Amino acid sequence: MAKYQTMIGGYKIPSVGLGTGTFEKGKEEVVENAVNAALELGYRHIDTAFMYDTEEIIGRVLKRWLSSGKIKREDLFITTKLPNQGVFADKVELFLKRSLELLQLDYVDLYLIHTPIAMEFIDINTPGKPVVADHVAVWKAMEQQVDAGRAKTIGLSNFNIKQIEKVIQSSRIKPASLQIELTVCLQQPELVKFCHDNDIVVVSYSSLGSPGIGKILAQKGFDMPDGPNILGDETLKKIGAKYGKSTAQVILRFFIQKNIVVIPKSSNPTRLEENFNLFDFSLSMDDVKEIENLDKGESGRLFRLSQFIPSLKEHLDYPYPY
Template sequence: MSVAVPSEEFHNGHKMPVIGLGTFMASSEVVGAAVDSALEAGYRHIDTAYVYRNEAAIGQALNKWLDSGRLKREELFVVTKLPGTGNRAESVEGYLKKSLEALQLSYVDLYLIHSAVGKIGKDDAPPSEQTLDMNTDHISLWKAMEAQVDAGRARSIGLSNFNARQIKRIVRAARIPPANLQVELHVYFQQRELVAFCKALDVTVCAYAPLGSPGFQERHTIRDRDREAALSPLTDPVVVEVARRHGRTPAQVLLRHVLQRGVVAIPKSTNPGRIRENFQVFDFELDDEDVEKLDALDRGSKARMFGGKMLKGNAIHPEFPFHDPY
C-alpha cells in the first residue's frame, strides 16, 4: 500500500508532493529502472529536464505503469524544464511539445524556465559551443509560458535558478504567477532569504541537491582551496550525530531538515536502496535542538556548487542570477 505523501499547495490549488525523484545526471540507460524503483517505493513526483536527455526513458517507464493500470495520470506529478536555448518567447511551445512527446504525456504538472540566462546554439552542443543570448527578455518569455497553461500543456509554471529581483519582476508582470522556484538548497546552503522572499509571494520552493549532490562532487574535480565548501553534508559530524540519535541515516536527516522548513526536496539516486531510504522520512521529526544544530551549519553562498564555477562563462550575461546576494 502506498504512503500518503504530504504536499505543498500552489496558489492555483494544484499540489506538489514534498519528496520527488531527481534525475539530473541519470542516463537513459539507468533512469527507467530508477523511476520503477521510485514508483514502487511510493514516489509520485518525478523531476526531469529537456537538457538531461532522459525524458524519453522516463516516459517509457511512466507509461508502463499507466498502461498497466497500476497508476492513474492524476496520481503523478511530472516536472520538466525549458532549456536555455529555448529562452525566447517563440521557442517555448516547440520545446514543451518535444518534452511532452518524449514523456508520452499530454501535459506536465509543472514546467519551469531552467535558467535565467538565454543561450544560442544547438541543443546537444557542449556549453563551449553555445553563445550567450544577451537579449534574454524574461517578461516576453513568461507570457509564452502562460500560454502553455492556457493551452493545457502545463498545469503550473515556474522558475529555476532565478534570483529574488528577477522573480519580483516576473511576478509584477504576470497574469499567471510562478507557482514554484527550484534552486540548489541543502544544509550548507540554506537559502533562507530567498525562501522567505518566495513564501511572502506565495511561490513554493523546491530544493535540488538537498543531500549536497555527492554524485556531482565525485564527477567534478575540486581544487584544494574549494574543498572546505564542498565537503559532503552526508559525512558532516553534526549530521551523523543527529542521525545516530534518531536511528536514521544522514540522508534522511538532511531531507527531514529541508521538509520541516516547508521546502520540497528532489534527491537524485539510481540506487534502489537509497531511493527507498530517501522516501522514508515521514515517520519522524527533528526536535528544536536538532534543528538549531543543523541550522548552524549554513555556510551561505560559498557552499554553492551549481552556477558559480560550473557556469562561470555565463557571468557576463545581464541576467546571470548569482551576482545578487539572493
C-alpha cells in the first residue's frame, strides 16, 4: 500500500501526517515536543491551520531541523488553511503570507480553504458574523497563490459535493485535495467516490473520533460533548487482536487501504509511533466490510459547524444536510 498519494499534477502527499489542531490551550511545549518526536520518527507531513495557533511553534521546530541540515524542505509536506475571516478574494494573500511568516517557510505544500463559511473580517485574528462567500472569486485568489509560488497545491476542507463542483467548473487549477471528517461512524462513501473520480486526494480528519475534544473545546469557550468512544469499539478491538494491532492502527489502516490520507494527532511518543506504523499489515476484504458496516451516516458526524454558531444551520454555505 502506497506511503504516498499522488495529487493532480503529480505532487506527492505522504499517506500519514501529524495533526496539530487539537492541543490544549497554553501547551506550547507539548506541541513542540510532539512535532519534534514525529519528525524523529520519520513523519514528513504536518497538518496545521491559521486557526489552530500552532503555526508559530511548528515554524520554530522546522527552522531548527532545516538549518541543522537534518532535513531538506523538499522532503516535508506542510498543509495550512485559510480561516473563515479570510474567505474573501482580497484576503487570501494576506492570510497565506501571515501563515508563511509564522511557519518560517517560503511556500506550503497544500493550502486549503478551511471551511466554506466566510465570516466578516474584523482584523486578522477576529472573525465577525457569518456572510455568504463567493467561492469562485476566492478560488481564483487561491490559484494566484500557486502562480506566486506560495503554495504548491491548493484544496478545500469541509466542502460538500455541490460546492466542490462549483469550484471545479470555474477553476484553472483544480482542487488537489479535500480534507473532511471521516471516522468509522461517518464514512461518507458518496463524497469520497466523487473526490476519487475527480482526482482529488481525500484526507481524513478526526479519524480516531477525536477523543478528549470536549475538554479542549471547553477551554476555548465552546460546548461540545465528546463523540462515541470509537477506540473502544468491540468490533475494531476484535479485528485488531487478529493482526496484533491496536484499534487506532486498524482504523488508520482501513482508511489508507481506501486511498485516504490520515492525519492523527498525538502528543504521546508511543502513540505517534503506533500511528505511523501502518504498512506491515493489511486488512482482509472481510474485515474491511465489517468496518464499513459501522458507518452510521450523517448521524455519526462529530463536528458540526452549527455546534459553534447555531445560526449557521440556516446559512446558504452550510455544507451538511442538518
